[in-house]
Amino acid sequence: MAERAVCVVGTGLIGGSLLRAAEKAGREVWGTSASEPTAAAARADGFAVSTDLDAALRRAAATDALVVLAVPLPALAAVLRRIDAVAPAIRLTDAVSVKVAVADAVATHAPRARYVGGHPMAGTAESGWAAGSAGLFTGAAWVVAADDGLDLEVWADVAELAWACGAHVVPAAADEHDHAVAKISHLPHLLAAVLAAVGAGQAGDELPLALAASSFADGTRVAGTRPELVLAMCEGNRDALLAAVDDALGRLGVMRGSLASTGGLAATVQAGYAARQRWMASRSPAATRIQLNGPGVLAELRDLGRRGDVVVGWAP
Amino acid sequence: MAERAVCVVGTGLIGGSLLRAAEKAGREVWGTSASEPTAAAARADGFAVSTDLDAALRRAAATDALVVLAVPLPALAAVLRRIDAVAPAIRLTDAVSVKVAVADAVATHAPRARYVGGHPMAGTAESGWAAGSAGLFTGAAWVVAADDGLDLEVWADVAELAWACGAHVVPAAADEHDHAVAKISHLPHLLAAVLAAVGAGQAGDELPLALAASSFADGTRVAGTRPELVLAMCEGNRDALLAAVDDALGRLGVMRGSLASTGGLAATVQAGYAARQRWMASRSPAATRIQLNGPGVLAELRDLGRRGDVVVGWAP
Known part of the structure; x- marks a missing residue:
């Protein structure tokens, strides 16, 4: 055939x-x-x-x-x-x-x-x-x-x-897919957009962008995607994306509270490091037939x- | 000499x-x-x-x-x-x-x-x-x-x-430097950590990490930096970093409100795109003697x- x-x-x-x-x-x-x-x-x-x-x-x-x-x-x-x-x-x-x-x-x-x-x-x-x-x-x-x-x-x-x-x-399942991509694809686009906007700040203060190097470059890369493509993708996944945004906002709020009170960021940074390591380790998934x-x-x-x-x- | x-x-x-x-x-x-x-x-x-x-x-x-x-x-x-x-x-x-x-x-x-x-x-x-x-x-x-x-x-x-x-x-100036790097270096590390943690989610639900591709890879890259280096850097810049975090939280809150009410993300995505374009355009600074x-x-x-x-x- x-x-x-x-x-x-x-x-x-x-x-x-x-x-x-x-x-x-x-x-x-x-x-x-x-x-x-x-x-x-x-x-x-x-x-x-x-x-x-x-x-x-x-x-x-x-x-x-x-x-x-x-x-x-x-x-x-x-x-x-x-x-x-x-x-x-x-x-x-x-x-x-x-x-x-x-x-x-x-x-x-x-x-x-x-x-x-x-x-x-x-x-x-x-x-x-x-x-x-x-x-x-x-x-x-x-x-x-x-x-x-x-x-x-x-x-x-x-x-x-x-x-x-x-x-x-x-x-x-379709809905589990949508929640997953909200976390690992749509949220990254929104965080990249916010990071780019914070870095650019006010016109006339060009110092931050002049100092931006690899962490800013990587963190904002997908902010360079054509806006209409990002909007079609993210706005079409509203409910799952709201849940992912709220998850991120909750974690950022806890971090902000810790930074303002004790000055400590260890919980945030160590959780992020562990998560990134877990992802790296998952890069060779079990191949099934x-x-x-x-x-x-x-x-x-x-x-x-x-x-x-x-x-x-x-x-x- | x-x-x-x-x-x-x-x-x-x-x-x-x-x-x-x-x-x-x-x-x-x-x-x-x-x-x-x-x-x-x-x-x-x-x-x-x-x-x-x-x-x-x-x-x-x-x-x-x-x-x-x-x-x-x-x-x-x-x-x-x-x-x-x-x-x-x-x-x-x-x-x-x-x-x-x-x-x-x-x-x-x-x-x-x-x-x-x-x-x-x-x-x-x-x-x-x-x-x-x-x-x-x-x-x-x-x-x-x-x-x-x-x-x-x-x-x-x-x-x-x-x-x-x-x-x-x-x-x-030293303080202007610290505010600038809070925006373009320290905040990127914290957003990367939060994004990695959201993506990793709960152990047992491996689907999000299994689907993670380049936007997640780039957005979380610096979350792989040794935590003690990130902590030394970020915790040493507490006041400027708080201002940058609050700037990001403010923008994310506005975005969250828009997504929940009208479902629209255009303001966030377009501002991020414009900021990223502005940064790309600034990559060839005026070289002065x-x-x-x-x-x-x-x-x-x-x-x-x-x-x-x-x-x-x-x-x-």
């Missing part, structure tokens, strides 16, 4: 990288962009990318391809309505950075689609087709939603696409993800 | 790099460490480093060398008392990350020293002699204190050492630093 063809909707950094990676892995690939200059740039690089969304979706329906949505959250509803109109029962996944909101949008606008959410955990501060690369997902975690009731055949399609792109699969059968397989997969393990292929 | 010899007290990352850089620039250099294994490692690399502080200071007094203090703030008083005992009128600077507290300690424990504070803005998450390199200061800002009443001859010594190490000089004369020269130097300009050498 030839491996499943891939249709990518949205060819920015993530979609464009996915198109390149899947093509390099031998898949038949094509894509679509809302921007003619972007589509032209992709074509100039040898990829079949057009602005004709309906045609791309019809080709996916005709070849039973996997459609990957790689557009920002605010652009999703319009694409889903076209899917429902021209290719309603398509195999569908996405690469959007929140999962509950996308699942809700699919249920509303394209309820017949065979949808299994995905989220490759890769990115750079750059954006757009030109910033993409076939290697972007190498070694990255690729979340595949594992909520009860999902279509296991499409689950396998999404996992195989992740593996073809060099990533490992982390199964997770699975079979997609049994009635409780999705629950087992969610447990696997909570343990920090990853899936790298099928068990024989 | 031969260039001034340099005696470095403390040969960790900063002092060890300074020893290497000054030696590479042709200076006569020697150093001292409180740790015999560190001293032995430095000697194995060909540097005259011993644990005999008094002998190193006497040699500095005999040769009119510049002594550089590169020990953590809590270790400073003991060294200063030895200076007052064996080499009281030495030319003295330092590489400690706060300036008011060091100036106060010098005034208390070694009041006869000809002291001009310094702070090279360079570092890595690594520490110790082995982590040092002659190139650590290349292109870095090196603050030289410019408070009224300082010894201009030693000011020139410190500036020339900075230039010899490949850095550019940023003149600043100066003469150290006239009654108001230190005030002029402070203004120069507030404008974000840097000093790269003497005007003819």
Whole structure:
């Protein structure tokens, strides 16, 4: 059996990288962009990318391809309505950075689609087709939603696409994914923005920025991401993000109290050091091979993800 | 005239790099460490480093060398008392990350020293002699204190050492320096610690750390710094750091309110983006050459630093 063809909707950094990676892995690939200059740039690089969304979706329906949505959250509803109109029962996944909101949008606008959410955990501060690369997902975690009731055949399609792109699969419930990314992706963007603003301070006092070195450079790097991308990502994950922000505010408040009263920062600094060490130690997760059968397989997969393990292929 | 010899007290990352850089620039250099294994490692690399502080200071007094203090703030008083005992009128600077507290300690424990504070803005998450390199200061800002009443001859010594190490000089009043580094160095360490702790969350829920990618990696990098170094740095700058923490808390509180009420984050994200762009644009400061004369020269130097300009050498 030839491996499943891939249709990518949205060819920015993530979609464009996915198109390149899947093509390099031998898949038949094509894509679509809302921007003619972007589509032209992709074509100039040898990829079949057009602005004709309906045609791309019809080709996916005709070849039973996997459609990957790689557009920002605010652009999703319009694409889903076209899917429902021209290719309603398509195999569908996405690469959007929140999962509950996308699942809700699919249920509303394209309820017949065979949808299994995905989220490759890769990115750079750059954006757009030109910033993409076939290697972007190498070694990255690729979340595949594992909520009860999902279509296991499409689950396998999404996992195989992740593996073809060099990533490992982390199964997770949509809401657990959203809480996790609020902590490790969305909160970092907001703290970076606040740190940059504190450092810049008042115009006319240029001394702080003149002294800023590597700790400021690293701590504010993602503040350089295009604001509309950060807003689409963070505002689409409001409830989980509020919980993460409150967690951070609580810890900062305790720290502020300690600094003001005793002058001590040991609890904060040691907890941060231990957490960073724990993360470093978790960088080599247990690589698991699975079979997609049994009635409780999705629950087992969610447990696997909570343990920090990853899936790298099928068990024989 | 031969260039001034340099005696470095403390040969960790900063002092060890300074020893290497000054030696590479042709200076006569020697150093001292409180740790015999560190001293032995430095000697194995060909540097005259011993644990005999008094002998190193006497040699500095005999040769009119510049002594550089590169020990953590809590270790400073003991060294200063030895200076007052064996080499009281030495030319003295330092590489400690706060300036008011060091100036106060010098005034208390070694009041006869000809002291001009310094702070090279360079570092890595690594520490110790082995982590040092002659190139650590290349292109870095090196603050030289410019408070009224300082010894201009030693000011020139410190500036020339900075230039010899490949850095550019940023003149600043000690208290303005401390407020600046609270914003761009100490606050980044505390935010990194809090972010790491939020991401690590509860043991048993490994999903967030399993998904953490570049935004978390960058945002928490300095949380991996040895806690005792972070504590020495941050706790020694309590008043300025409280102001920076309150600035950050105020901005985070406004953001939290907006997220909870309207769901909007545009003000925070756009301000962060603008601040990061402003910092990137300031990376090529105006390179100035100066003469150290006239009654108001230190005030002029402070203004120069507030404008974000840097000093790269003497005007003819």
